Amino acid sequence: MSGGVVRVDTTSPVPPYEQIRAQLAALITTGRLPEGERLPTVRQLAADLGLAAGTVARAYRELEAASLIRTRRGAGTRVAPLPAPADRPDPAAELAALARGFVAQARVLGATEEQVTAAVRAALRE
Template sequence: MNGPAVHVDTASPVPPYEQIRAQLAALITTGRIPEGERLPTVRQLAADLGLAAGTVARAYRELEAASLIRTRRGAGTRVAPLPAPPRTPDPAKLAELALRFVTEARGLGVDGETVQRAVRDALEE
């Protein structure tokens, strides 16, 4: 992994394995660590961070369970392909987002026509 570094704050109430997992997950899902990129070995990352190997191994296990990384004997640990986003949005989720937007807009004192115009403008961007 030649990209962004992972840091652990030992004074944080968040367990070190969770800090590692969250940082790597964010780097992977945002594409800062690309698909196929090889991650350091458990021992190497543990040594780099001054942690026990078991701590890093737990983070890697959780990332693997989330299908963000794959570990293969002889090939190491690599970033897995991200799942394709769903093609059809969940109608209930879309309705929830629309209701939230309308509620917030009306809370600002905006009328329905202005809300519709704002949505059309946003769609045209």
């Protein structure tokens, strides 16, 4: 995995493990991190981000529970094959988590509900 792909905003109300999980999940599901790509060790990513190893470990556990990554002793942590489209879970939970994070960050910026809605509509048109 190329360095600097994942970033954590420590001023965000979104917990760091959730920021890591959401960013890696997006990179995997969009194909920017291909199947078989090796991820940094928990300790390495924690050191790179200046976080506790437990924070990164929690993100990795959640990604593993979602079948997006696999950890094998001696082989490290790698991107798992994506399930066939029919086998993929409903994206509602993932969308809700992403929306909560976006809204929380927009509130920190002082954005109004109308501005948040306009930003989402603009992004959907892109």
